[in-house]
Every structure is written in structure tokens, then in C-alpha cells.
Amino acid sequence: MTTTTYTYEPLNEITAIRLVKQLKLFSESEALTAREIGDGNLNLVFHIVNDQTNKSIIVKQALPYAKVVGESWPLSLKRATIESNALKQFGSLTPELVPDVYYHDENLAVTVMEDLSHLTISRTGLIQGETYPLLSEHIGRFLAHIAFETSDFAIKPQEKKELVAQYINPDLCNITEDLVFTDPFFDYNTNEFEETLRSDVENLWTDEEAKLEVAKLKQKFLTSSQTLVHGDLHTGSIFASERETKVIDPEFAFYGPFGFDLGQFVANLLLNTLSRPAQKRSVLLDHITKTWDVFQTTWNKLWVESKVEPFVKNPNYSDYILQQTWTDAVGYAGCELIRRTIGLAHVVDIDSLPDEERLNAQKAALRLGRYLLTHQTEISAHDFKNLIEE
Amino acid sequence: MTTTTYTYEPLNEITAIRLVKQLKLFSESEALTAREIGDGNLNLVFHIVNDQTNKSIIVKQALPYAKVVGESWPLSLKRATIESNALKQFGSLTPELVPDVYYHDENLAVTVMEDLSHLTISRTGLIQGETYPLLSEHIGRFLAHIAFETSDFAIKPQEKKELVAQYINPDLCNITEDLVFTDPFFDYNTNEFEETLRSDVENLWTDEEAKLEVAKLKQKFLTSSQTLVHGDLHTGSIFASERETKVIDPEFAFYGPFGFDLGQFVANLLLNTLSRPAQKRSVLLDHITKTWDVFQTTWNKLWVESKVEPFVKNPNYSDYILQQTWTDAVGYAGCELIRRTIGLAHVVDIDSLPDEERLNAQKAALRLGRYLLTHQTEISAHDFKNLIEE
Numbered sequence: 161m162t163t164t165t166y167t168y169e170p171l172n173e174i175t176a177i178r179l180v181k182q183l184k185l186f187s188e189s190e191a192l193t194a195r196e197i198g199d200g201n202l203n204l205v206f207h208i209v210n211d212q213t214n215k216s217i218i219v220k221q222a223l224p225y226a227k228v229v230g231e232s233w234p235l236s237l238k239r240a241t242i243e244s245n246a247l248k249q250f251g252s253l254t255p256e257l258v259p260d261v262y263y264h265d266e267n268l269a270v271t272v273m274e275d276l277s278h279l280t281i282s283r284t285g286l287i288q289g290e291t292y293p294l295l296s297e298h299i300g301r302f303l304a305h306i307a308f309e310t311s312d313f314a315i316k317p318q319e320k321k322e323l324v325a326q327y328i329n330p331d332l333c334n335i336t337e338d339l340v341f342t343d344p345f346f347d348y349n350t351n352e353f354e355e356t357l358r359s360d361v362e363n364l365w366t367d368e369e370a371k372l373e374v375a376k377l378k379q380k381f382l383t384s385s386q387t388l389v390h391g392d393l394h395t396g397s398i399f400a401s402e403r404e405t406k407v408i409d410p411e412f413a414f415y416g417p418f419g420f421d422l423g424q425f426v427a428n429l430l431l432n433t434l435s436r437p438a439q440k441r442s443v444l445l446d447h448i449t450k451t452w453d454v455f456q457t458t459w460n461k462l463w464v465e466s467k468v469e470p471f472v473k474n475p476n477y478s479d480y481i482l483q484q485t486w487t488d489a490v491g492y493a494g495c496e497l498i499r500r501t502i503g504l505a506h507v508v509d510i511d512s513l514p515d516e517e518r519l520n521a522q523k524a525a526l527r528l529g530r531y532l533l534t535h536q537t538e539i540s541a542h543d544f545k546n547l548i549e550e
Numbered sequence: 551m552t553t554t555t556y557t558y559e560p561l562n563e564i565t566a567i568r569l570v571k572q573l574k575l576f577s578e579s580e581a582l583t584a585r586e587i588g589d590g591n592l593n594l595v596f597h598i599v600n601d602q603t604n605k606s607i608i609v610k611q612a613l614p615y616a617k618v619v620g621e622s623w624p625l626s627l628k629r630a631t632i633e634s635n636a637l638k639q640f641g642s643l644t645p646e647l648v649p650d651v652y653y654h655d656e657n658l659a660v661t662v663m664e665d666l667s668h669l670t671i672s673r674t675g676l677i678q679g680e681t682y683p684l685l686s687e688h689i690g691r692f693l694a695h696i697a698f699e700t701s702d703f704a705i706k707p708q709e710k711k712e713l714v715a716q717y718i719n720p721d722l723c724n725i726t727e728d729l730v731f732t733d734p735f736f737d738y739n740t741n742e743f744e745e746t747l748r749s750d751v752e753n754l755w756t757d758e759e760a761k762l763e764v765a766k767l768k769q770k771f772l773t774s775s776q777t778l779v780h781g782d783l784h785t786g787s788i789f790a791s792e793r794e795t796k797v798i799d800p801e802f803a804f805y806g807p808f809g810f811d812l813g814q815f816v817a818n819l820l821l822n823t824l825s826r827p828a829q830k831r832s833v834l835l836d837h838i839t840k841t842w843d844v845f846q847t848t849w850n851k852l853w854v855e856s857k858v859e860p861f862v863k864n865p866n867y868s869d870y871i872l873q874q875t876w877t878d879a880v881g882y883a884g885c886e887l888i889r890r891t892i893g894l895a896h897v898v899d900i901d902s903l904p905d906e907e908r909l910n911a912q913k914a915a916l917r918l919g920r921y922l923l924t925h926q927t928e929i930s931a932h933d934f935k936n937l938i939e940e
Contacts, residue, residue, distance in 0.1 A: 322718070
């Protein structure tokens, strides 16, 4: 097989088809249809299918800029390689929970991967009332495996440091640093909220107690390289069905705190919970407790098998790490609840509600977010039920 | 000026002189004397002097292996570049407290720098009874400037992440991970202690409370990239006189916790304190309180001028970071006291004492180390006086 060196140019339907044929993923003679299905803000996503055999594939290409609400700023193409590496690394640990990666080219910023269109994006499904009975078991297992097995507890520190360097992701981390941890807590013009929320928002901007906690969580996000994190694990980054769960889109991946992904996932379940009438909430709250239960069980199983860190034999060390992970997750969930309510990027779960319900859900999200920030060490996974009802 | 590309080979007196002449640091016609003054375990160090003019210079070259107590293992030459970069970065922040760097070549693993032989290594001077009245003011200022100005509080997070990658230092960090944070706390054969200490050492090995704190401090060392740290800031890495202080040898530099260097420096002052009779200790204890006072004052001055992090306006945030820094420093000091007493690398301050005094000092160092580990959050810089007397 000859090696082709590509120079970057955005693909279109024709060149995307040409690429997958060059890669022998389809034969030259097959009649293929390509459709661009991305949202066009950060990436091009081509769904390529042979309509006769139904064999299909995804070609994802990073764009050299980000477009959000009309603004455009340059964004490193390196994120495509980070995404591809992270998918492969996740795949080596929990192959059933991520798409297969068939090909990546760094110059083209292209990853060719398994088509998951038989599944639904879990945010969309949850809004439509799907329950995804295995979602929490799968995500709890995914998070524990990734957290443990890419950390200094499973990889020799010398090798892990090379991974830290490989996953350094300044541009994408900067988006999180600004949009999750900074802008919503100051009167910045990236924020988006309705005038009826203004007094709540202004109270937050002067709430130095809550903001101190945000500052600490941001510090940890900036400086803690405990493990490879997905970096953007909301319910829109998870494909699901009754039986399957697949985590996608780790272009924000980097070495960060154990609790970060867990907190974002929990917060997005909470946002969906807040969008529902009281009697339909328990399935989401059960998913939260189950995620954390499975995380702990999986983690502890991996922990006792660790060959890298002699201190794992200390009976209280695992409890300490798990406690720290959960406390951080509660804090990160608080940040996510707030930024999804008043920051640049909202969630459809709540934004699509009728006026009064939306306002109530938004106010509840802000209240809950603040409570999580200021009570991180006191909240167990079982407490969300009471907190939501209050 | 033409650029020469070197391939690595260990220098000798003749090739070292040839190099500094090639670099035009001396003219071709000067008669130079070169003398190798390194300890030969990790580096070659040539002192090159023109005996007529007394102009002198240091040529330091990394060796591709480390020799410690007869053992030899391979060690990356990259550390020479890290050392040179760190010296230059420190020099841009506190030029009066580090040697000038005249030249570095990555392939040769050579750094040519200012000769400081008019000064004394502070460990040697302190053992001889020197007081170095400006030592703590200088080191407090050095530590605060480096800690603050290489952190996300002073450098844009995107640029700081590139520095984190540049300073990733797996081989040298691994030495610290093993010799400071692991081996002394288990029955490993790298440890070195006299049989009379065995029962104290065995008590430590089964002391799960103290070991849990070591595990947490090791975790932070492995995963916290708050700031550029020197990585080996004991009193043997500091040249001093009555008026001058110069920090040398940052080949262990990497992005680590704010409190690490401070803890190692404090511990080495404590080790010297423990080697002295009671009436001669106060000068060292005063150095500890002064170091921390100056660190805080310098840090707070830099903090209010920060343009990078909007949360610095939060009145309690600086206190939180300083508290965390000090608490970590106390813990790291505890680890250092213990590993310098029973681990592979001891300190001359104590090892050179007569039998009974040495044993008493070693027992006191172990007791104090354990106390610092298990009381990190309760100890102020002024408490060491009472702790030492007890």
C-alpha cells in the first residue's frame, strides 16, 4: 500500500467519497451517496452509504475555525488527531462503548469511523421520553475504566507523562476555561440569558462564596493532569438505544481531573430532569446514582489489580481518591448547570420548554448549581432527589 | 556566525576549552586552564579560567546515565535542555538570583554559564556556621516570583500549556517519585539507614496514617502542573555569601505543585537545624519564617497586578492558594526529612555528626517528618521552633 501525503483542504461530498474509496473502505465500483450531516460550526461530518448494501461510514473533518452564534475564531486542527487518538485509546479499554476508528490523517484532520446512525443522540432521546435503561451502567463503566486506566495508577508515570504531552489541547481547553469557568460568572458579552433572569444572574455575579468555588474548580481544570478526560461529555456526545451506548466527539480530550467528565454528565442528566414534570424525574435521578455506583465498583476492581503504585495497598487511599473524584464532580456539575443556563451554549432540554416552565427550570438550575458549588463535600449521589424537589 | 551541529560525546578538559574558544567566549590566543569539578554522578562540570586575567566560566555537560552508590542507569540528556531553559526562565524573572547562561547546545547536552566559585554552596556554609543573613529574603522572593509568574495567574493558559509540555521531565521526576515518595516508605533495597534506626523505620513502614499522606502528596506531585518548579531545591542547589544568593542545577525542573520547592528548602533548613546544638538553631528557624513571609508578600504584590485571571479579584482566592501552597510545603518537607534520613540520599549536615548526636538527629528528623505529614493543615511557619524543641 502506498502512503499518500495530503495537504489540508475542506472535503466535499465528492472528495469524501474519493477518500474512502482510496482507503479501500469501499471498492471503486460501488455507487455511494454522501451527505454532510454536521452542524457546520466546528466540523464537517459526511455520512457515506452504499444504498444497495446499506454499508455506511462516517468521515469527520475538523474545520480550522469555530463558528458560534455568528462569531468565528481560529481553532487548531490538532484537535482532530486528539479526537482520533482518544477514540482509539477509549476503544482499547471499552471497545463496546465507542465507535471503531478505521483511519485518521493528521494533515487532512480527518477521521473515518463507524456509522452509528442506528442509534439516537441521548439528549434527543431523553427529551423524547426515552429511558435508556443501560445508559448509566455503560457510562459509569466507561468513566471508571478511562479514569483509572489512563492514570498513574495503571500506567507507569514516565509513560503517562508522554501521554499528557500528547493530549495537551490548548485551544479546546480554552473554550471550556472561558465558557464554563469564567464568562458566566462575570458580566461578559458572551453570556446569553433572558431579561427575566437578570436579577438571579446579577446575584450570582456578586456571590463571592460561589465564585471562589468556581475559581478553585477552574484551577483544578487548568492544572490537574490526573487522567485522560473526554472533556465534553454531555448527553449530546452520547449515542444510545435500549441496548447500546456509544461515546463520541472527544475533541476536547486532555489530561484533567478524575471528576470532570462525571460532573458534566451528571449535570446534563440534571438539566433534563429539571425540564420534566415531577412524576417523570425518577428515571434520570436513578441514572445518576447508578452511574456513580458502577463507577465505584469498577474503579475498586481495577484498583486492587494495580501493579504500578505500591500505595494502592493502603486501605484508605482508594476511598480518598473516590471521595475527591465525587466532590470535584459535584462542583463541576454546579458549573455546568449554571453555564448551560446563562452562558453561551444552552441545552435544548430546557430551551425548548414553554415560557413559564422554561423560566422555572432555569431558575431551578441556577439555584441547584449554586448549591452544588457551595456544598460540594456534603452531597451524595442520592441527595439529588431531595435537592430537586426543594 | 556559522552554526555548528554537534553530535554527543563527553567533553574532556581539552575539548571543553576548544568549545568555549569556538563560542568566542575567550579568544583563540588566551591560555586557559580547565578542571573537572563535578561529582561525576550525573554531569561533567568544567571550571575554565584564564589564570592571567582571572576570567572564568563553567561548562556543564549531562552524562547519559546516573551513577548512585555504584548503580548506573540510563538518564535522558534532555534534562540539560530543561536545566538551561529553566535557568533562562528564572533569569528573566529574578536575574540576580541565578547564574547567567551564555550558551546551550541540545545535542551536546552542554550549558555554558557564569562561574560562581566566589560563592559557597549554602549547605557547606551552613554546616560551617555561616548565617547568610539574606538567604531567606532571596529564596522567598525567588520562589514567589517563579511560582506566580510561570502559573496560569500570569501566563495565558494556552501559552502556559506549551510550557508544561516543554518541561515534561519523565526521567528526573521518576527519581523523585521513587526516592522521595516511594522507596523510604516501603522495605526497598535502595534505602540506607543504620541498624539502630531499624525499629523507627519499621514503625514508619506500617504507619498507614502517615503513608496515606505521602500517597496524596505523591499524587499531587504526579498530577499537579500549577507552576514551573526547580524540582531539587535543597541547600546544595544554592550558592550563597553574605550578600549574594544564586540558585543552580534545575535539571529536575518540571510543572508541579506551588509548594514543592518551598517544602524541600524548608526541610533542608530543618535538617541543618537538627544537626546543631539548641542554642545555635534560631538563625535557621528565623530563615524559615522569613522565607514564607517574603513569599507571601511578594506573591500578594504580583497577585493584585495579575491581568490574566479575572477571579483574582475575589478577596479570598489568594488566601486559599497561599494556604494550599503552605500546607503542601509542610507535607513535602515531611517527606524530605524522612527520605534524607532513611532513603538513598542523605545530607552531610547530619551524616557527618558523631555517633550519638547523629542518631538523635536522625530520630528527631523521622519524628518531625511524621508529624509534619499528619498535621499539614495545622502547622504555621512559626511552629517549627516549638516542634524542634519538643
